[in-house]
Amino acid sequence: xxxxxxxxxxxxxxFLRDFHVSSCEExxxxxPVFTPSRLVxxxxxxxxASCSVCKHDCINSLYELESPVGNKTKNGTTISWTVNRLxxxxxxxxxxxxxxxxxxxxxxxxxxxxxxxxxxxxxxFVDPTGPMFEGQQYTLQCTVEDVAxxxxxxxxxxxxxxxxxxxxxxxxxxxxxxxxxxxxxxNITLSKEDDGVQYWCEAKLELGPDGPQLPPVMTSQxxxxxxxYGPQVVKFPHLGPNIVVKGDPLELSxxxxxxxxxxxxxxxxxxxxxxxxxxxxxxxxxxxxxEGKYICFVSNSVGTVTVEFNVDVQEESCAxxPVFTPSRLVxxxxxxxxASCSVCQHxxxxxxxxxxxxxxxxxxNGTTISWTVNRLxxxxxxxxxxxxxxxxxxxxxxxxxxxxxxxxxxxxxxFVDPTGPMFEGQQNTLQCTVEDVAxxxxxxxxxxxxxxxxxxxxxxISDTNKKPLTxxxxxNITLSKEDDGVQYWCEAKLELGPDGPQLPPVMTSQxxxxxxxYKPQLEGSLHPDxxxxxxxxxxxxxxxxxxxxxxxxxxxxxxxxxxxxxxxxxxxxxxxxxxEGNYICSVSNSVGTVTVEFNVDVQELPATNYTGIIIGLIVGVVIVILGLVGxxxxxxxxxxxxxxLKDVLRPHRWxxxxxxxE
Numbered sequence: 001x002x003x004x005x006x007x008x009x010x011x012x013x014x015f016l017r018d019f020h021v022s023s024c025e026e027x028x029x030x031x032p033v034f035t036p037s038r039l040v041x042x043x044x045x046x047x048x049a050s051c052s053v054c055k056h057d058c059i060n061s062l063y064e065l066e067s068p069v070g071n072k073t074k075n076g077t078t079i080s081w082t083v084n085r086l087x088x089x090x091x092x093x094x095x096x097x098x099x100x101x102x103x104x105x106x107x108x109x110x111x112x113x114x115x116x117x118x119x120x121x122x123x124x125f126v127d128p129t130g131p132m133f134e135g136q137q138y139t140l141q142c143t144v145e146d147v148a149x150x151x152x153x154x155x156x157x158x159x160x161x162x163x164x165x166x167x168x169x170x171x172x173x174x175x176x177x178x179x180x181x182x183x184x185x186x187n188i189t190l191s192k193e194d195d196g197v198q199y200w201c202e203a204k205l206e207l208g209p210d211g212p213q214l215p216p217v218m219t220s221q222x223x224x225x226x227x228x229y230g231p232q233v234v235k236f237p238h239l240g241p242n243i244v245v246k247g248d249p250l251e252l253s254x255x256x257x258x259x260x261x262x263x264x265x266x267x268x269x270x271x272x273x274x275x276x277x278x279x280x281x282x283x284x285x286x287x288x289x290x291e292g293k294y295i296c297f298v299s300n301s302v303g304t305v306t307v308e309f310n311v312d313v314q315e316e317s318c319a320x321x322p323v324f325t326p327s328r329l330v331x332x333x334x335x336x337x338x339a340s341c342s343v344c345q346h347x348x349x350x351x352x353x354x355x356x357x358x359x360x361x362x363x364x365n366g367t368t369i370s371w372t373v374n375r376l377x378x379x380x381x382x383x384x385x386x387x388x389x390x391x392x393x394x395x396x397x398x399x400x401x402x403x404x405x406x407x408x409x410x411x412x413x414x415f416v417d418p419t420g421p422m423f424e425g426q427q428n429t430l431q432c433t434v435e436d437v438a439x440x441x442x443x444x445x446x447x448x449x450x451x452x453x454x455x456x457x458x459x460x461i462s463d464t465n466k467k468p469l470t471x472x473x474x475x476n477i478t479l480s481k482e483d484d485g486v487q488y489w490c491e492a493k494l495e496l497g498p499d500g501p502q503l504p505p506v507m508t509s510q511x512x513x514x515x516x517x518y519k520p521q522l523e524g525s526l527h528p529d530x531x532x533x534x535x536x537x538x539x540x541x542x543x544x545x546x547x548x549x550x551x552x553x554x555x556x557x558x559x560x561x562x563x564x565x566x567x568x569x570x571x572x573x574x575x576x577x578x579x580e581g582n583y584i585c586s587v588s589n590s591v592g593t594v595t596v597e598f599n600v601d602v603q604e605l606p607a608t609n610y611t612g613i614i615i616g617l618i619v620g621v622v623i624v625i626l627g628l629v630g631x632x633x634x635x636x637x638x639x640x641x642x643x644x645l646k647d648v649l650r651p652h653r654w655x656x657x658x659x660x661x662e
Contacts, residue, residue, distance in 0.1 A: 519592030
């Protein structure tokens with residue numbers, strides 16, 4: 001009969017174990033309560049939760065916590081669940097009890113989100129079959145690998161520091177618990193301003209308030225775009241003829257930007273003997289044969305543009321030239337600026353005169369014209385002050401040169417392609433990157449090692465584009481062990497001349513600390529050879545070295561020695577004859593090994609002459625005894641007034657008593 005009861009209980013427990021899965025009631029009033037109510041755990045991390053099964057309904061009832069992973073402990077109606085390392089993607093513990101009176105099962109499920117940050121994030125252009133061209137549409141693709149849960153993934157596309165798009169995963173339109181690869185796409189139409197721009201993407205797991213306070217984020221590498229576009233002339237010539245006085249120099253410019261870099265071809269007046277294949281045509285001394293039409297053809301593989309110049313060579317010079325105050329402007333991009341032009345002293349009276357500008361406002365007061373710009377936001381700008389002399393039939397003009405500058409947005413320093421640790425004696429390349437600086441031809445970069453100047457370099461980018469550019473400077477250095485732990489940095493300075501700011505704009509990079517690997521090198525002087533030690537005396541040998549990584553030590557000792565050591569020192573408190581011989585210290589790290597040898601000679605203590613010691617002791621004892629005897633006799637005779645040294649040495653005699661008078 002008892003066996004039947006036991007079988008019945010076991011059957012009921014088995015029934016209840018299966019029963020809650022299909023008929024668990026989650027709307028009961030006295031529900032189990034998990035603390036915390038939701039878990040967000042990184043795959044492989046430990047986790048913990050506890051369940052308060054009920055207040056009263058589960059008393060004297062069957063209650064349990066069901067989970068395929070972890071350990072559980074009960075304390076009254078509280079069940080604790082602990083996982084040392086959570087490596088299951090699908091796990092949601094169920095805490096339940098079976099109410100015998102009302103015959104229903106009540107349960108609560110603990111939602112568990114197991115997450116894993118991406119193992120890699122990369123960005124690329126989809127199928128660029130050749131160069132990318134201005135005006136064409138391309139697809140950026142951001143690939144996020146091995147991320148879970150993917151429905152919590154948000155990807156952001158960037159152009160430099162600008163956010164282009166933010167997208168949430170829809171893979172594959174339902175929650176996916178296991179790590180997967182998801183690919184995000186963004187269509188962009190490129191312009192010439194995209195040439196040299198860096199694109200990148202960022203993957204972020206938004207896990208809600210129960211997740212980590214800083215959501216897991218991983219960024220891709222940067223990809224720099226190369227956009228091909230046709231030549232675009234930086235500055236077209238002003239309307240009207242280019243007037244030059246006979247004998248004066250003439251310079252015509254059709255400077256253009258383009259990718260690939262454009263080439264230049266000039267078509268000149270038939271009688272001109274000048275030639276040029278660059279953006280500038282220079283005639284050192286104009287003659288009447290140089291008068292006429294000049295056409296500059298600017299070409300690259302994308303297209304061609306033409307620029308025309310009409311040159312008028314005059315016999316008489318312009319003596320009364322317009323004068324600008326100041327004679328040159330250096331303005332920070334976005335700042336206000338001002339200049340005035342005194343057109344002439346007398347030649348422009350009753351003639352046409354004006355100020356030709358591309359930006360700003362001008363006001364005229366007599367023959368003085370003022371030019372004001374509230375905020376200069378054009379990179380290519382200049383002012384031309386001119387007048388037409390109707391009597392002499394010539395035009396006289398002066399151009400105000402304007403330099404628009406922008407300090408670097410960022411300066412950074414790095415080592416180029418360090419594929420592993422840097423080693424002593426190898427050559428490495430330092431790279432200083434200066435971003436978004438203008439005009440780049442005024443840029444000077446200085447490399448530093450601590451406070452020591454290593455090199456000073458000037459940009460060699462030609463002034464084909466007045467807009468901000470990124471320039472990269474390189475310096476080759478051969479590292480030594482003294483460079484281990486040294487800080488390198490670079491400084492970018494815009495040298496804008498006497499018309500620029502009194503303190504030239506300067507920006508420095510962060511410091512990078514070098515870690516240089518080098519093989520062990522001995523410290524201090526070597527021991528004498530051989531090393532002599534007396535038997536019973538202490539012996540200490542040292543092969544202390546420096547090295548990176550920190551070296552390890554191995555000692556090879558004489559065959560009979562019982563000492564051991566795995567440090568730079570070996571100490572023998574009391575040397576014995578067995579410690580005599582050859583000691584070899586091998587010092588190693590991942591770069592190399594050095595060995596140090598010590599020859600140790602242990603000398604015996606000198607033999608002790610025990611016979612002499614015994615004889616000496618006997619003689620000493622005899623002398624002490626004789627001394628005591630002599631002292632005794634001397635003392636007695638001295639006390640009686642009869643002291644004679646001879647009596648001390650004679651044999652003793654007995655004397656009769658002498659009667660004394662009464």
